[in-house]
Amino acid sequence: MTWSPDGAALITVTTGGEVFVRDSESGRERFPPIQLRLKGGVCTASDISSDSRLLVTAITG
Amino acid sequence: MQVWDLLTGEARCPPIPHPGDFWGLFAVLFSPDGKLVLSANKDGRARLLDWQKGTLVCPPLQHSHEVFDVAFTSDGKHGLTIDKADTVHVWELTTGKRIAAPMHYPTNSNGSSKTIFNVAVVGDRAVLGAPNFPVLDLSKFLSEPSLSAESLQALAELATARRIQLGEASSMSAEEWQQRWSDYKPRPAAEAQ
Numbered sequence: 559m560t561w562s563p564d565g566a567a568l569i570t571v572t573t574g575g576e577v578f579v580r581d582s583e584s585g586r587e588r589f590p591p592i593q594l595r596l597k598g599g600v601c602t603a604s605d606i607s608s609d610s611r612l613l614v615t616a617i618t619g
Numbered sequence: 620m621q622v623w624d625l626l627t628g629e630a631r632c633p634p635i636p637h638p639g640d641f642w643g644l645f646a647v648l649f650s651p652d653g654k655l656v657l658s659a660n661k662d663g664r665a666r667l668l669d670w671q672k673g674t675l676v677c678p679p680l681q682h683s684h685e686v687f688d689v690a691f692t693s694d695g696k697h698g699l700t701i702d703k704a705d706t707v708h709v710w711e712l713t714t715g716k717r718i719a720a721p722m723h724y725p726t727n728s729n730g731s732s733k734t735i736f737n738v739a740v741v742g743d744r745a746v747l748g749a750p751n752f753p754v755l756d757l758s759k760f761l762s763e764p765s766l767s768a769e770s771l772q773a774l775a776e777l778a779t780a781r782r783i784q785l786g787e788a789s790s791m792s793a794e795e796w797q798q799r800w801s802d803y804k805p806r807p808a809a810e811a812q
Contacts, residue, residue: 589628
């Protein structure tokens with residue numbers, strides 16, 4: 559679980575390979591969860607760009 | 620590896636495959652401008668990728684052990700990596716070459732180590748995720764050489780074997796090249812003083 563650098567979003571990654579992005583103030587999901595699964599892999603690492611607009615995910619598989 | 624839009628949830632690039640086995644990727648990190656991603660890989664390499672093109676920006680950064688974590692300097696020009704042997708490496712990212720000898724950080728007083736998994740850069744310092752959080756001063760690696768314009772020109776000519784004048788470059792003869800080297804060749808320290 560991590561905050562975006564601007565503090566506006568809270569990002570959580572589940573062991574099931576889903577990424578949830580929620581607005582910090584409302585707690586609502588910005589969009590349906592991102593599905594990371596690739597050949598049955600899961601997310602092992604992630605990062606958010608300094609402008610809080612991009613998310614990079616590392617997926618096993 | 621894939622990049623997503625945090626405002627819409629849409630993929631910003633196709634999945635970028637990585638070499639190695641199932642658990643091949645240990646860390647990914649955006650460059651300060653967000654255009655590049657540096658990855659730490661189990662196959663002993665760190666890779667700097669242009670994620671929009673899906674291509675390498677410089678040759679893979681080769682290690683002797685698995686690479687656990689990566690970090691950028693604040694200007695994005697250099698990268699740091701930490702490997703399974705508790706060794707820190709500092710790289711010039713335009714060329715993919717080391718700019719300092721690998722630095723081993725034994726984490727126990729008897730010289731043995733517990734694995735260091737993380738490295739982070741704050742200003743001109745790098746902090747290692749180890750007991751007592753060792754700090755590495757990066758300024759001594761990243762500072763500009765204190766050479767005169769004439770010396771820099773001579774070094775550039777020696778490095779390229781070309782004459783560099785008024786923004787132009789032309790080939791130097793072997794005799795000129797040797798003469799330049801003879802003129803520039805550093806004197807022994809005692810003589811220089």
